[in-house]
Amino acid sequence: MNIKSKGKPITKRLSTVKKSNLKTKKKKSGAFRPQTNIKVKNFEPESDSAAEEAISEMRAKYVKKKATSSKNASPKGFARPRFSNNEDISDSDDAVANGADAEHTSDTDNEEFMSNEMSLKKMGELPPELDMSDSELSDDEAEDVHKPPDELEVASDETDDETVPEPPGLVTLKMVEEWREKLKTDKTSSTISCVVKAFHGALNRVAAEEDKTAPSLRVVGSSVFNAVVQLCVLELQPAIKSFLQLPPGKRIPPHKCKKWVKIKTTLKCYLADLLKFLSAVTSEHILSVLLKHLHQMIPFVTNFSNVTKGLVKKLVELWSCGEETIRVLAFMCVLRLTTSEQKSLLDKVLKMMYMAFIKNSKFVSPNTLPAVNFMRRSLTELYNLDENISYYHVFLYIRQLAIHLRNAITVQKKENRQAVCNWQFMQSIHLWTDLLGASVNKPQLQQLVYPLVQVSIGTIKLVPSAQYFPLRFHCLEMLIELSANSGVFIPVLPFLLEVLTNFDFNKKHKKVSMKPLDFTCILRVSKGQLQENGFKDAVIENIYKLLLQYMANESHSIAFPDMTVPAVIQIKMFLKNCKNPNYCKKMKQILEKIEENAHYIEEERKKVSFALSDKKAVSAWENGIKLQGTPLAKFYTSWNKMNIQQLAKKATDNVKLGDYNIPVIKKPVKSTAGDDDGPVELFPSDESDADEFFGAEAQSKKKRGKRGSKKQQNPKTETKIKSEMKIKPEEGEEVEDIVEDFEFSESE
Template structure:
């Protein structure tokens, strides 16, 4: 059927200056003369009427030659060339038109050797030739091939979309993305969808996505008359109705493409494009909710780079709409809790990123954040109350798990940032009480790692929010409750770390690495907490009970390494206490005036204390050590680099080499030594 269309068009062009009013019966006779092959078919009556109409449109003009000369066979090439030359002389403008649009007609040629041996005689009127019995389906095949997206078509769209003032090219690009979507989606989902175009191959797919990413957004904004950076809503523009349906389908396809693509690179490109187009999502609230859920899913489970861009999209979409922000906060917190069930070296960076981004999201609207945080802290308190009252294993496990601890870390970080705001100050006290209740629930040796996780949360809150939290007893009590003189039964192959552990096994409790890690953790948190309080005017009284407990531990502990480390911390605490006591003697202000006391403490803090100076230098060394452990520098240092080994010489080679040795004697005092060395060489060579 593709050949039928070409021949009919060609017939119209050739007969543009030649008027032949033919009867349908004459056309049928010409077709019968041309179709001598038994496998050919008779042209349909509809096509015959089309041919008659084309000749009737050109009526009223005269032929340049006789009617008999108009009928020629394609075997007579010379006559065809002569007719074209006559046409060039008689109507040069029409000949020029043929050169530009139908070069195949002018470069006409027939092959003498046909594989099928078919007779290719046709009339001058280019009667359509039927090649096979399946010709009824040729139109559909040729139409499908014409709708295949090619690089040439992509280049045409790239040029047209910058100059086209209508929505035609925008619509075509949206349909092209829909065709690309069918290539990615599984057959079950793509079976019901239809597209005007077809994408074949990864190169065309990437070309379509790249063109949409680069040109679709700016083209829509140009069409709507939106200036970059303007806060005008798209649905308020006059021309929005013309692209409303296109944009809705485009965003739906973009959503399906995000969920169907697994490549991190393509996801990154699509998310950047969505971030650019996010200002238009406000006009499509139903589609926006689905896109927001998909972005939160990507934010929770994808690669690091993809996760960051997804968070930027979430932030930009939900920032201006409270209903979307409410949905985003709920869904993001649930995603955070689901993905924080286990903590490992590989999952910890993901959990930390989600925690920081959630803090930023809650800080957008503190009135809305108060409602969410109050509800979630209340749920934690209910779990803790059930564990304390019922005292059952399943209730205790509902508290002593990573999801509960990571939730405490999230709300601790949020309150550290927003506690200065009046909306969030009321949540500090219940949160601290939940943390202290968690510490008292099961104060056994096995849960020492969990204890130090919670105390670290309270230490960070005390430092950032500048509030006093009684954490010190829970740190120092470990020195009294655990027997550090007990001999270990196993030797640790690797140092034990509490970062990824909440509960210790029985085998870990009898290793020597457990006691080492326990002393190091107590030393770290003791110094950090006392440094936070080192500028307080009440530091002397705060450190009194701590000094008593530490001295008691030093008397009964027989391990010199542990004694040395804890004694060093005690010396720094006593030195700082003496410093604060000397500063208090110089005070001339009223102790009831809290503003003057606060100003005095801030001045001491700015000038620095002995404990803060020591902790600053010590923390630099500790952080450097942690970075080495994270990057495994020690293992890299122990890596055996390849070395070149010298080849061992045989005895004959050694003798030959010794014979060739010559010593240069000098007049210095080393002449005797050189002569002795020469004699030794001569002896060895013999």
């Protein structure tokens, strides 16, 4: 087949093809992309057989080039060869040398054919024999092609009825029961570790901040959660003791057991989780259960210092801010923890508890007073554990109190006075008086009695006005208790009698109060309260109480007659000047008791044969008189019992019965003025009692109309009044009891 040439030599035509290839390479590197601006020239071969041969040869050539170089593939799957200069020249030279002009087309014709083929490809009119996009792929490429399966699987409708297997690591109630049985019999630590992991999963479920690492066991559902917590609280501690083979009667440190290494890490994780759980719980019932369990686990807690620090902080917080039962349980845990590790923990625990006590005693009210008293008494017990550490703490804090008092005395400013006259300062003094009074057998702490007494007396003298009489009475009461417990003589009488001489009880009051003021939760009274009669009543009550208490404590002293001479003189002066009979009655009674006790001591002193310089003989004589009982001490004990009952009645807000509930009277609803036709009630109001006693007077008085004229009363209204005044029912009538039935509880 002869193909017409364009009249140009072969070398020139090859150079034009080379230049066109270089232009396309400069535009974009990578696979060859044909130019879109090439004009398509249609050509018709001379015969169909020659065209088919040429096309077959070109196809074989293209397939060969594609197999050798996969990088030159067309974007749409059409294989295009990438000719180099040497290959083009060699092919063209071979074609010219062999004279195969009829069998091979020229390069120009090839270019025209390829452009024509691409245009047809875009138009979708390429013949099937020229389409080489997917049919002529290699074997390796054919294997990578995805082929859909012949038959597709369809989900059946019966899958809903089948039971879904539980995911691995999910805790069930059945597993919890199995662990409960294994904890009693298993001698290895595998069951204990499983229970600890389950508790960690349960904690991770309710914790606010989840761990980054997912737990190996997951707890889903409230029933499973409660079962896991109950298992740990009830069964874990006995299982650990049996695993470590700890004898029940002896106290052996757990870290000295042979199997401690096997369970150490597991136990540390459990205690850390228990502390997190304790911090997250707010329910009082759950807190009490966890604290009881923690009290059992304290021998294991002391082996982990990191857990112990966090636990002490949480326990001190519960001790200072929790409810009554929570406070007691937290203190029991702290006490056991400090006694087991006294050398390393006692100092830190005392500092933390003292700061928490001062922080929570800033405001004292009838509601918070029991909690403050509990903290003070429990802290006193902890300070009595070690005398050396306690002396350091007490000396340091009494010195701080003295510094505050010195600043208030020297500067004389309101801020400095407020730093002394507050509840935190007073509760601190109260704490140290209780401690020094309870540590009589510890001579090292008894050396601090004198500075504490000086601080208390300085506080009394700081503001001697009548507004601060409550503060004075609080300080004097603490000094009287310290003197009674420690056996040290403290001059309290001058500060009590000073109130009787300096304050004018004859001054008329401007306001009237029904009840006397209660100084229990008051340090300072206002100017308005000073003008009430209740203030004077409260002052006399407190003086009577403190005088009687102090004289009863000193009633067995051999110097009692001489010591009470100034008090007797000032009380007699008060009785001479005071015009209030109620106040005089109280002071006269205590004066008689003092004189009676002084006469008794004088009679007993006449029988003494030893010298007053013999201290041992004097103390023995005083102890004998104290055991026999003095008249003033006997009177004080009987009065104190009555006073305690009165305080209990005030606490229950009940005048008649302090320990029982009184019956309640039902008040029927009053009928309106328009209900004249309804039945008459038996007791329409509380005024029926007055009508019963003053019925004749009510009948004698009649309503009057206008002035100067009298209206005759209607007989119907007269019968109605008589029926209302009738209290006792007639025969045959039944009257319901208006008093509710009441029962006393077993606790009462």
